[in-house]
Structure formats: C-alpha cells, structure tokens
Amino acid sequence: MKRHSLLWCPVLAAACLLGVTLSQTTIVPSVTNTTDSSNSSMTTVLPPACDTVNTSACAACTPGTRYSNETLNCSCCPASGLCVSPGDCLPCPRGHYQPLAAQELCLPCAQGFYTNSTGSPVCQSCPPGSYTNATGTAVCKGCAPGYYTSQQNATWCEPCPKETFCNTSSCVRCQGCPLGKESLEIASKECTPCRPGMHRSPKDSMCRICSVGYYQIKWGQERCEICPKEHYCPSPDVNPIKCPNDAFCPEGSTSPEYCMETFFRKSGGTCELAPITIALLVIAAGMALLCVILLILRRRKESDPELAVSRAPLLRKAHSLGRVYGVAWDAEPVYAGW
Template sequence: MGNLDFYAVACLLGLVRSQTTLTPALTATTVIENVTTTTTTPSTTTAPDCSTFNTSTCAACVPGSYSNNGTLLCSCCLEGGMCVSSGACVPCSLGFQQPLAGQQSCRPCLAGFYSSHVGSPACQPCPPGSYSNQTGSSSCQACAPGFHMSEENATFCNSCPEGTYCNSSRCVHCPLCPAGSEALQVGTTECSPCRPGMHKSSLQTVCQICSSGYYQIHWGQENCDLCPENHYCPSPNVSPIQCPSDAFCPEGSTAPGYCMETFFKKVGDTCNFAPVTIALLVIGGGIVLLIVILLIMRRRRDTDNELLVSRAPLLRRNQPAGRLYGVLGNAEPVYAGW
C-alpha cells in the first residue's frame, strides 16, 4: 500500500499544478469485459500525474471475486480516472459464489448447496447424509441419528421408517433391525429385542407371534421352537409342560389329549374300548339283530295275508250254488240289523 499512497499524493500534486500552469490531461475510456479501463494522454508537463500509472493491471475480476467499487481508487483524476491496483477485486466470502468474470457482487449459495472457502466460483451440493435449509451456507448439517438422506443437495433429512434404525449421524440409508429385534416407531436410533413368545428374521420388519404348537421363552430370538413330544405348550411364551400319564401329547401339542372316560382307556399310544363299552356294544348289537328279525317276520306275515286276499275270489267261483235259509250259497250276507 506504500506505492499506492505515493501515487495518490503524486496524483494530487499533479492535479493542483495542472490547474495553475498545465493543460489538463486528456482521458480515453475503454470497456473490457464489463470493466471500464481508462487511459490518459500524457500532458506536456513533467510533474507526476495520473498518466504515469500502469493501466495494464486494470482487468476484469476473475470468477470467484467481485469489483469492490467502494474502495477502488479511481477518483484520482477528475475526468475518467483509472484502476490503480488489481487488489480492487475482492474474493467471494464463505457461502457465496460468482461463476462469471467482472461482476459487481457475489451470489449466495442456494439451499441444499454450500461454499466452504473464499473466492469460490461455484457452490457444492450437500453430499448424501447431510442437508442445508438456508441460503448462503458455508457448510452442510449432518443428518441426526434416526434420520437419513440418500440424495445430494437436500434441504432436509427423512426420519427412519418403522422397522429400521440409524444410530449415528450422516446416515445415507436406514438398515432393517437385526434378527430378533424391531423398531415400532419412526426415527428410531436403537432397535428393541423381541419379547418371549415372539420372533423375527433379518428380512422382517416387526416381531411375529410364535405359531400354534411352538414356544419361545427368551428375548431377542430369530426363531421359535417346536413343542417336544410328551409335552404341550398352551402359550408360546411359557416352557413346555409335561404331558399327564393318561393323556396323549405328540409334537406341537397345545393341550393334552384324553381318551373318553368310562368308554375308552389309554393303552400305549392308542385308546382302546373299556369293558363297559364292549358290553354295551354286544347288548346293542343283540337288540338291533332282534329288531331286524321281527321286521322280517312281520313282513312275511303281511305278504301271506295279501296272497289270501288275492285268492279269495277264485275260491268262491269254485263253490256250488245253494241256499242257506232262503239265500243262495254264493250270495254275500247282508246285515239287517236287530
């Protein structure tokens, strides 16, 4: 800045002198890439003035910076002036960008983008697992535990759905809960183990109740166990119960099976007839047989009666005519009353 101060003092001295004895300098202005460059025709005086400055340094501000007109020393000469230093270009601040050259200001990064260093020509998208919900961000916020984001330039993070979890920040995806555990709410950071009587595989989202005839008495299990033989499992969350001696309990039994009392009895793995059942069957069979015999005899008697009735007219035709108390022998009796 020492040379710059010297030039400014020299410029002022030249201005005062030109107003008294010298002809004012002639200026020429040239526009290059939206930046005005001024050249000055030297006067005949030997005193320092603005014409002695090197104008080749006055160029358009490169991308990632802007022209700060508030501090640009272009007011040295009355007419036109000139750029005296390329330091008049100020780099863009954090959270801002400028992709074009020769601009007067920088643009703030949009939501979902950020700029983490000065003089940035372009903003970067927030990577997966992070977000930015405001403009002019210099960094992206990480998704909190229980949330995730799988896309770039996000402005928010999504909560983990039911059955999934995320126990760290910057989650891109929420994995399913491990086998034997579940997540019943959204935004879960830790999975809960399945309760006794329930189970869950690694591909399922929630714990399932054990099927009938199965049991599980431990927490956080992937599978249920089949109720063993000679035991029964009335509930999936209790230990198998020993089968009574007079009952049947095959694998997967939920309750003991009994033979019908009085009529059946257990013999090994089967139910056999009790003595009283055998006696009843014999008596019942005899009664049924007797009824069948009676029905056959009655049917035979009815058949004989039908034959007699059908033969009666033939028998009357073969009888000789005669009188019986003044009536023909083959005449039908007539009831006369008393």
C-alpha cells in the first residue's frame, strides 16, 4: 500500500504542474449558449470565463477615457462602452481627448490646441505667445525671437514689423525701439543704435542725419548738439573744430567766415577797413570831386553871353541859296568836272 502511494506522487505532481500551466493560458474558444424564448432561438456568444465576471457592475467609460474589447472586464459587459470598473477604461494619452462617455476612440487635439495630461475630456488653447501647427500635440511651441502672437490657439507666429523688436521667445507683442535706436527690417531680434552723426527723436521712426550746424559723435543718441560758438562743424559726425584767430565762427557754424582779404581785417567781433582801403577811398573821393568841379566850370563857360557873341562870326558863313534840279539848296553845287 505504501509502495502504491509512492508511485502516485510523481503523477500527482505532474498533474499539479499541468494545472498551473493551464490556469495561466488564455482560453481562446468562445462558449455558445442557446436559449428558447417565445418560440424563438437566441444565440449569445460569450467570451471565455465571462461567467466569472460580475457584469452587473458594468458602467459606461467616463469622458477622457475609452473602452477596449481586448479586456474581459469590458468585452463581457452586455453593451458597448461599458466596463466592470472605471479602472478598466483606458485613459486618453497626452495630446488626445474624448468629450463623450462610452467611446471606443480618443480624438487628437486640433491645431492650436494641446493637452499635456492623460485622460483629458477637452483640449486647451495654446496661450498667447505660443502656437502649434500639428494635431495631437501635448505641448505648444513658443514663438521664436523676432516673432509674436497675441492670440490664443494660434497656429503660427507673426514677424515683428519694422521699428519693433522681440529679443526673447514666446513674445505676446513686439516692443518699439527705444530713442536713439532703430529697426529697419521685420522679425528683428534687437534694435540698432544710431551711428555718430545721426539721431532718433520721439517724432522720428528711424535714425536721421543731424541738421546743418549740429554734430553728434556718440552712438545711440536721441538728439544732436548745436555747434558751439568759436567753433565750426564741417560734418555732423566729428568734433567741433576751433575757429581760426582771423575768422568768425558764430554758434551753429559749418565753416569759418573770413573778412575780405586786403580790404578788410578782423577787429574783435566784426570786420573793419584796412589802411590801404581807407587810402584808396580817399583818392577815389578826391578824383570824384575834381571831376565834378571841372564839369561845373565847363557848363559855366558854355553859358557865358560875351563868349557866345565873340564866337558867333566864326560859326556863321554867308552864302546864297542854290538850286539842284529845281530844289533850293543851301550850298554851292558841286560839279563832277564836265
């Protein structure tokens, strides 16, 4: 008897090992159950082992999740979209959502929307300064420097217009260039300072050259300085130059002003006549006075009556009237010699 017991031990051990193996193997075939009701036959196909599932606890998968017939806890339920417990429903992955209950599929977020968590019933709008141009996105991209968007759920970013800039990412709006700087291109990441000889004031949209008589030797200035007195500024991008001793340089001068050489000379803040000029003026005045005196004397002689009487015989010459072809003439006829 004891010997028979020893012989059965290996058999029982093999049976136990086989039983464990069978319990870990999924049973593929389905069980068909046929019932008769009201003279009709209804066939229900049940998944394997569904008789062990408490299908009375089946409930619809909530929004943000989906059901799967690949699990017994969902496929054993009498209707689609039901699972035995909420934990049996599969949550929607990141970038996907499901607003309805008892759905089999999750939907990808549209362009301009995202969700960075699982089990989302809705997608969120990309905040201003970010965008996404793809579907099923888990995160939004920030606008690159030089670009911006002030709208929600944007699908692209706009380049910063001229005279503005953005030097960081995720810009909601572009900033205007500060005074003394400019931006002449779109999508600028920074503004360029005005170079020496130029400036940009609040009323200007770009850097401008300094006016005549002004100068500016620094970068990024909003105004130019007027050329000081006793200096002149030939170019707006150079330092004022000291005025020569024999020249005049009032405030705002672009070049020195000289007195007329030889005839004038500088005296303090004005020009005065040179000695040679004074001498020439005296001589010219004397000659003019002499001419006037001579003219007066001549006119007096011509108007003297005694002189006119004495000169009268010399001016007159008596002669008889002549005729030339019947026309009276006051001179003797001239013959050609025949």
